[in-house]
Amino acid sequence: xxxxxxERVVAACDGASKGNPGPAGWAWVVADDAxxxxxxxxxPLGKATNNVAELTALERLLSAVDPEVPxxxxxxxQYAMNAVTKWLxxxxxxxxxxxxxxxxxxxxLVQRIDSLLAGRxxxxxxxxxxxxxxxxxxxxxxxxxxxxAVVQEPAGSELGSPEPAPSSAPAARTAxxxxxxxxxxxxxxxxxxxxxxTIKAKFPGRCVCGRSYDAGEQIAKNDQGWGHPECRxxx
Numbered sequence: 001x002x003x004x005x006x007e008r009v010v011a012a013c014d015g016a017s018k019g020n021p022g023p024a025g026w027a028w029v030v031a032d033d034a035x036x037x038x039x040x041x042x043x044p045l046g047k048a049t050n051n052v053a054e055l056t057a058l059e060r061l062l063s064a065v066d067p068e069v070p071x072x073x074x075x076x077x078q079y080a081m082n083a084v085t086k087w088l089x090x091x092x093x094x095x096x097x098x099x100x101x102x103x104x105x106x107x108x109l110v111q112r113i114d115s116l117l118a119g120r121x122x123x124x125x126x127x128x129x130x131x132x133x134x135x136x137x138x139x140x141x142x143x144x145x146x147x148x149a150v151v152q153e154p155a156g157s158e159l160g161s162p163e164p165a166p167s168s169a170p171a172a173r174t175a176x177x178x179x180x181x182x183x184x185x186x187x188x189x190x191x192x193x194x195x196x197x198t199i200k201a202k203f204p205g206r207c208v209c210g211r212s213y214d215a216g217e218q219i220a221k222n223d224q225g226w227g228h229p230e231c232r233x234x235x
Contacts, residue, residue: 201218
């Protein structure tokens with residue numbers, strides 16, 4: 001287990017879904033004393049949502065690190081971070097119901113994370129994704145999770161796997177994001193009732209889950225503003 005003989009562990013975790021839902025993967029990475037990626041693991045999830053991938057990445061990281069060692073976790077998913085730091089106490093008080101009285105999404109994953117967090121010192125740090133000169137650990141975890149989602153095979157330092165390929169050029173990344181957006185639009189056409197209503201975003205923005213959306217992408221109202229339709233009942 002990671003953490004033996006260390007005073008503090010700095011790590012990052014991330015999940016990816018190519019289609020949301022679609023082929024998904026998770027990854028975590030632990031840094032050395034110079035905050036350079038040292039140990040990592042990634043794995044496939046088959047078909048899953050981005051939120052499931054993000055939570056799975058966190059659960060796998062917490063399982064891999066010695067609970068006795070203080071841990072700093074860097075994440076670009078506001079959904080996963082808020083789920084376990086802000087929303088979880090209220091969900092437990094309400095019998096695992098949201099503020100709207102609906103069952104909490106991904107409840108089993110959140111409960112496992114809650115159990116893994118019990119009695120340990122963990123600091124969560126939000127880092128924006130896909131930034132020029134952004135957080136090195138988060139970028140590594142993002143690339144490893146994306147690779148696992150695409151190839152659907154496990155990888156990691158213990159397996160002798162090569163470091164995940166560098167991020168693509170901005171133009172290529174935009175094209176990939178646009179392709180994923182097109183798939184999301186197809187799945188999130190307006191459906192039953194006003195609560196499920198979606199509109200086209202006039203301007204780019206960022207969803208509560210931490211991922212951005214582009215102008216023209218279908219978005220829906222959530223408790224904190226506008227974002228991806230699949231995230232509208234997260235809180």
